[in-house]
Every structure is written in C-alpha cells, then in structure tokens.
Amino acid sequence: MRVAFYTLGCKLNQCESEALASSFGSQGFFLVSPAEQADIYVVNTCTVTSKSEQKARRIIRKFSRENPESLIVVTGCYAQMDPDVFHALGPRILVVSGDQKDRLLKLPVYLNESGCAAAAGMEDVRRALGMVSEGDTDRFSFDASSFSSHSRAYLKIQDGCDNRCSYCRVTLARGNSMSLNLDDVLQRALRLEEAGFDEIILTGINISQYSSGAYGLSGLVAELLSSTRRSRFRLSSLEPDYLFLKNLDVLGDPRVCPHFHIPVQSGDDGILRRMARRYDSARVREAFALLRSIKDDPFIAADIIVGFPGETEEAFTSTRDLIDELQPAALHVFPYSSRPGTAAAYFSDHVPERVTGLRTAELRTMSTSFHHEYLTRWSGRAEEVLVELPPSETHEGQGITGNYLRVLIPREPEIAHRKGSRYPARLELHDSGLRAIPLDFL
Secondary structure, three states, X not given: OEEEEEEOOOHHHHHHHHXXXXXXXXXXXXXXXXXXXXXXXXXXXXXXXXXXXXXXXXXXXXXXXXXXXXXXXXXXXHHXXXXXXXXXXXXXXXXXXXXXXXXXXXXXXXXXXXXXXXXOOHHHHHHHHHHOOOOOOOOOOXXXXXXXXXXXXXXXXXXXXXXXXXXXXXXXXXXXXEEOOHHHHHHHXXXXXXXXXXXXXXXXXXXXXXXXXXXXXXXXXXXXHHHOOOOEEEEOOOOHHHOOHHHHHHHHOOOEOOEXXXXXXXXXXXHHHHOOOOXXXXXHHHHHHHHHHHOXXXXXXXXXXXXXOOOOHHHHHHHHHHHHHHOOOXXXXXXXXXXXXXXXXXOOOOOOHHHHHHHHHHHHHHHHHHHHHHHHHHOOOEEEEEEEEOOOOOOOXXXXXXXXXEEEEOOOOOOOOOOOOEEEEEEEEEOOEEEEEEHHHO
C-alpha cells in the first residue's frame, strides 16, 4: 500500500509525522508525496490558528475528492479539539484524536499481521486501531530511526505546557508539560548520531519546561554534548522567562546552533499581561542581549501576535519600537485568531480586521529588511553547511548553516556532497540569495 503524510503546524508535529512514516516504511509500506496518489493519507493537524484549521479542512476535502477510494486518517491537535468537524468532509475519513496519535505507530504492524497491508478498507483499519487501543498511551513513543522528508533528525524531549496563555488552544489539546527522562534522551541521541545524522533538533511544545530529576533543559544539553561526539544540536522555541544567564552558559558551546526562536508575542507590557505571558518587555530585551553575548551574531527569530484584543495604537507602537530596537533576524507575524475555549475568546475589545492587516503588513516589511541586513552581515564569512539537497549535474544544491541561513550549494564536480553531511564554506550573497562556496574548493 502507498501511504502519504501531510503535516501542519509545529516542529513537534513534523517529528511525530516522521516517526509515523518510519513505522509504515519499516513494515514495507510505500511512502509517497501527498501530491501523489496514495491508498492512505495521514493528515496531522494543528489548532494554533483558525487559518491552520481551514488549511486542514481544505486539504482533507481535496484528498477525499481526488482520491475517492483512499482512506484519510486525521489526527493531531485539531482532531483532538473538534473531532466531529471532519466526518462531513468526505465518506472515508477516520479521526484519531491527538492524545491517541501514538496508536498509529502500531497500525502498520497490525495491518500486516491481519493480511490487510495490500488493500485495507475502512473496517480493516477500524479493527486494527481497536486492537492497538489497549494499554496506556505513550507520548514519547515517537522515536524515528529514519527521516523520509528531512536531512536533520528530530528528537522529541517534551510535550504539553504548564502555561495558560489566554490566546493558546494548544495547551488544551496537549495538556500539562511532560518530559522524556534523561537516559532515554541520551540513548536516542546516540542512536541518531550513529545513524549518521549530523544535526539533531530538540523538539517539544515548550522545551524550556524540560525536567528530568535534577536536570532542566540546560543540564540536558550539557549531557548531550558530553555523550555525543559529532552532532550539532538545534533548539526549538525558548521562552523569554527561561533565558537567564544561569540557563544559557551551555548554549555557548560551538555544537549548539547559533539559532534561537523566541515567542515574544508583544512588546507592550499591558498586552503581555492580558495574554497571561510570564515576562515583560524588559525581560525580552535582556534575553536578546544574553543570547548575543554567548554567540557571535546569532540568528534570533521572534513570534509576534498582532491585533490582540485591546491592542491600541499606543500598544502596537510599543511592539513596533521594541522590534526596531532589537532587530531580530526574522519575524513570524500572526494576525490574532480567536480560539474557542481560550480566555481571550471572551474578550470584547476586538481590533478591526483592517487595522490588524495594516499592522501585520508593517511588521512583515520590517522583517524583510532585518533579514536582508542579517544576510549581508554574514556574506563573506565562513560557516559550516549541512547538505539538505546535494547538487546535481543540472541543479545547484541546498543547505542550511548553523545559524539557519538557507544557502545554495554550487555544482562542483570535484566535490561529492552527501545528504545530511556538513562541510565548511564561505558564504557569498547574490541576487538569488546566499551561496556556500566550499573552502576546500577555494
């Protein structure tokens, strides 16, 4: 059978989809692109914004319309929160709630054992899911040994979140914070390194809340660095209230990527309080300064929510001024989206959609400018590049630097590039973007 995966949302969803794909692949199923015809489509959904939910519904309708004989399995956070939504989107749709997603890891085994792997119908899959529904769920069973869509490895170390931000629906879907114990993290990281992965991405809903015995996130990173030899480590989002010096010393290690993603959300203290965030704008300034003190001009990206209820012109100006002061390398700007079940859904002082659109456009323009300035600063510098797509005789390749710069890899017949390998290069900025010239070739 041919199986395709379509993933929306965060790196944790990507990690979990890769583990599911690895499970199906190990049982002899053919993994295909979601643009191809498949017997089973697995859609891993997100509930962060109404836009992500609309996108999920749209792709499910498309798969159902274009592949009427195919089975569509819907899972993830949106499936957890609103399972009944999906049954009207097509006749062959099965919903597996987000807290039951790990059951899908065993699905290909049961389909093989029942003799249905060649042509599974709705009832076959229902029976198989029923068979794997016994026993406790395990949110950390997503342990991929191969990654069909990425040259870098994902390692899930944490799930859920103890914060209760007034706009966030993910904590309702994922629950309280849970962490994979230290020994298991180290064992999985060693296996990934031995499998040839030169970069490991530590993922979770809020990895700043990682906790295993006496170890927090910084202690975990220190143990990973001492237990492995070669792999570099990239961290997903870090909360501003975690970024104190006592937590950051270990992040200065050369094998920790100089790339950080900070969910700032607003630069106005009043809005941050309404969001139930656990910091103020002064803490954000300190966090940026600390990251820049331990790394040489790191890539720092920031999330910003625009048009949150009560965001006056003065409050937006505070956000814009903070961003102008900090000049992050990139911004991820999200128009506020009211999410059912959250505290903010009951706030009444909404910002007009037109105003939110103008503010969003202004910040995205600033982001484009900051990003170009960052690329310009790095042009001419030497950096290690991880190969994501090796160059061929007809096309340049693609890679990524430690500080998350997307680069083109030139066609050099004298140099053989392997997907997932790293090589030292000099970065050169051209109209088409950064190119990575191998130092051995200069």
